[in-house]
Amino acid sequence: MKRCCVMGVTGSIGVQTVDVCTAHPEAFQITSISAGRNLAQLRKLIVQLPHLKAVCVQEEADCLTLTREFPNLEWVWGEAGLLRLSEREDYDVLVNALVGFVGLKPTLKAIEAGHDIALANKETLVVAGAFVNAACRQHQVALLPIDSEHSAIFQCLQGNRRDQLQRLIITASGGSFRDLTREQLKGVTVKQALAHPNWSMGAKITIDSATMMNKGFEVIEAHWLFDVDFDHIDVLIHKESVIHSLVEYQDHAVIAQLGTADMRLPIQYALSYPDRLPLINSQPLDLAAIGTLHFAPADFTRYSLLGLAYEAGRKQGTMPAVMNAANEEANAAFREGKISFLDIEELVIDACRTLAFTDSPSLDAIFEADHQAREFVKSHLKGA
Numbered sequence: 068m069k070r071c072c073v074m075g076v077t078g079s080i081g082v083q084t085v086d087v088c089t090a091h092p093e094a095f096q097i098t099s100i101s102a103g104r105n106l107a108q109l110r111k112l113i114v115q116l117p118h119l120k121a122v123c124v125q126e127e128a129d130c131l132t133l134t135r136e137f138p139n140l141e142w143v144w145g146e147a148g149l150l151r152l153s154e155r156e157d158y159d160v161l162v163n164a165l166v167g168f169v170g171l172k173p174t175l176k177a178i179e180a181g182h183d184i185a186l187a188n189k190e191t192l193v194v195a196g197a198f199v200n201a202a203c204r205q206h207q208v209a210l211l212p213i214d215s216e217h218s219a220i221f222q223c224l225q226g227n228r229r230d231q232l233q234r235l236i237i238t239a240s241g242g243s244f245r246d247l248t249r250e251q252l253k254g255v256t257v258k259q260a261l262a263h264p265n266w267s268m269g270a271k272i273t274i275d276s277a278t279m280m281n282k283g284f285e286v287i288e289a290h291w292l293f294d295v296d297f298d299h300i301d302v303l304i305h306k307e308s309v310i311h312s313l314v315e316y317q318d319h320a321v322i323a324q325l326g327t328a329d330m331r332l333p334i335q336y337a338l339s340y341p342d343r344l345p346l347i348n349s350q351p352l353d354l355a356a357i358g359t360l361h362f363a364p365a366d367f368t369r370y371s372l373l374g375l376a377y378e379a380g381r382k383q384g385t386m387p388a389v390m391n392a393a394n395e396e397a398n399a400a401f402r403e404g405k406i407s408f409l410d411i412e413e414l415v416i417d418a419c420r421t422l423a424f425t426d427s428p429s430l431d432a433i434f435e436a437d438h439q440a441r442e443f444v445k446s447h448l449k450g451a
């Protein structure tokens with residue numbers, strides 16, 4: 068029996084994690100959860116979880132309201148509440164389905180407490196991969212990928228020798244605007260950007276997919292998860308999202324993982340690894356019905372944030388933290404209608420080119436870089 072703490076339970080990955088766990092009560096129990104502000108969704112989930120002991124919400128007022136509604140549960144709130152959940156002893160694995168930089172501290176705290184991590188929250192590895200890996204080594208905990216491409220790579224690595232690995236090939240759908248020219252990108256709306264061609268996901272990652280910031284993050288995430296240098300991580304445009312990623316070995320054998328666009332598989336594999344369980348209510352992949360798969364090289368001019376992410380990954384220091392924080396702010400500003408789609412990349416690139424760079428930063432310096440980048444973007448929004 069694996070006991071899980073699910074952070075970000077009300078989101079896209081969080082709800083699917085509950086689906087996976089409740090479909091396999093013999094294998095998984097959810098003992099603690101966190102939500103942000105979506106109390107309606109939270110209430111629906113709480114009643115599905117018979118083993119639940121503790122809940123964290125973002126706001127103190129919501130915590131007080133819900134304490135009265137569910138007095139048998141332990142309630143905490145805010146960042147301190149997330150850290151309290153992280154260090155609880157009544158779970159084995161943290162499913163981190165928070166979105167953004169807020170996921171970093173709870174991950175580090177959970178690792179220090181000796182809990183394995185099933186990680187969807189890629190921003191954690193983008194900004195502080197070296198710290199997370201060092202903590203995992205020190206406390207001997209496992210870091211299991213949930214992101215579909217990284218789960219695919221993880222599956223392709225099973226049973227093969229790591230020293231014979233040549234290259235990782237991360238597939239990319241191209242996002243909502245893959246068929247538009249840069250000229251056409253000037254007039255796109257938030258609603259259009261949120262219509263991902265293949266995946267149903269939270270708003271922030273869907274916009275990141277359209278700018279390809281998501282793919283850039285995934286390149287850095289792959290570097291930290293699999294210890295592969297950036298010259299040996301490629302991005303391949305594959306518009307069907309059927310091949311979730313590929314691994315090439317030194318004999319040029321290429322091993323791929325294929326499947327329908329269903330995040331419940333990578334979530335379940337991260338929790339059941341090394342076992343595989345049936346995936347409830349899912350259809351097998353029908354390649355004959357799909358017929359044709361397409362591939363194309365990634366265009367670094369069309370997607371400048373992808374090129375920026377390679378640069379940040381290679382340069383390291385505070386650059387990935389600045390890139391991530393500027394992107395979080397610019398992505399949110401676009402969704403709020405404050406800036407245009409192309410302003411996102413301009414702000415992120417500006418922040419990376421303008422803000423001071425620190426090599427080999429401490430964790431505190433990473434938090435400071437995150438703060439500076441957010442202030443940088445906010446000050447440009449005021450001037451816009």
Ligand SMILES: NC(=O)C1=CN([C@@H]2O[C@H](COP(=O)(O)OP(=O)(O)OC[C@H]3O[C@@H](n4cnc5c(N)ncnc54)[C@H](OP(=O)(O)O)[C@@H]3O)[C@@H](O)[C@H]2O)C=CC1
Pocket residue numbers: 074075076077078079080081101102103104105106124125163164165166167169187188189190213214215266267268269270271272330
């Ligand atoms: N969705 C997907 O298919 C995939 C997602 N990922 C990654 O997984 C992570 C989660 O993505 P996704 O599920 O789409 O995101 P969602 O936006 O759907 O969910 C985010 C969750 O985090 C909570 N949350 C947001 N901000 C805060 C905060 N400041 N404090 C506490 N809780 C907060 C939300 O709470 P509430 O809604 O209650 O406010 C919600 O529960 C991201 O890092 C994403 O890149 C990776 C691969 C695929």
Ligand SMILES: CC(=O)[C@@H](O)[C@H](O)COP(=O)(O)O
Pocket residue numbers: 214215216238239240241242266272275276277281282330
């Ligand atoms: C489902 C998942 O893992 C997302 O990160 C997905 O990869 C987004 O799709 P693209 O970034 O390839 O458009």
Ligand SMILES: [Mn+2]
Pocket residue numbers: 214215216285
């Ligand atoms: Mn992905």
